[in-house]
């Protein structure tokens with residue numbers, strides 16, 4: 001993987017999530033290279049070959065956050081802060097250390113177990129939160145749709161370690177891919193490690209966009225008998241697949257008193 005320097009740009013940027021005003025992307029691009037990723041539309045490089053990172057992320061971010069009051073900063077919006085290159089470049093760890101030193105906290109979303117490396121910093125932050133996202137029940141299927149992520153079990157193990165360490169944990173069951181993701185089984189796997197699970201379906205609106213073209217190629221090749229069912233469900237949340245899944249999830253939510261946030 002080539003890791004080059006990006007052009008200078010603001011590192012701290014507005015965040016549209018509830019109760020979070022700012023976010024930081026520690027890399028530009030994401031070598032996890034999930035074929036369904038909505039951010040592919042803005043990709044500056046071919047993520048299978050090259051990602052970019054900020055030069056002097058600590059110096060620049062330090063100046064930017066000095067202009068705002070200490071608060072929780074979101075990480076994981078357009079790029080995964082724990083993609084494989086983080087093991088060598090420590091951009092995310094450097095940012096977390098800076099945030100801790102300045103009295104800020106972090107809310108992180110990742111698909112990687114590398115986050116366990118930084119438990120020491122997260123434990124020190126006031127009310128840090130970590131969520132992992134999962135979509136696939138078996139790793140053979142995962143590899144078809146996510147070129148370079150870690151196994152689902154490893155992500156869930158990482159979540160358990162974070163919870164044991166006293167870090168607030170959540171899980172994002174996202175994206176649910178109709179007829180492929182077994183959401184109920186994944187909820188069972190996640191439940192011991194988190195008190196809250198958010199569930200989102202795969203959202204693709206543009207049938208000429210790169211993420212749908214990628215998905216179509218995989219579905220045609222690997223699921224030729226299912227694609228006629230899967231495709232209409234991906235493009236319409238009124239499809240029977242979603243109404244049935246919503247009903248099943250509401251039943252589970254009521255029976256098990258799990259904190260499920262259903263956004264299907």
Ligand code: SF4
Pocket residue numbers: 030031032033034037038039077078079080111
């Ligand atoms: S981990 Fe997230 S940001 Fe990275 S490619 Fe996958 S969906 Fe996109």
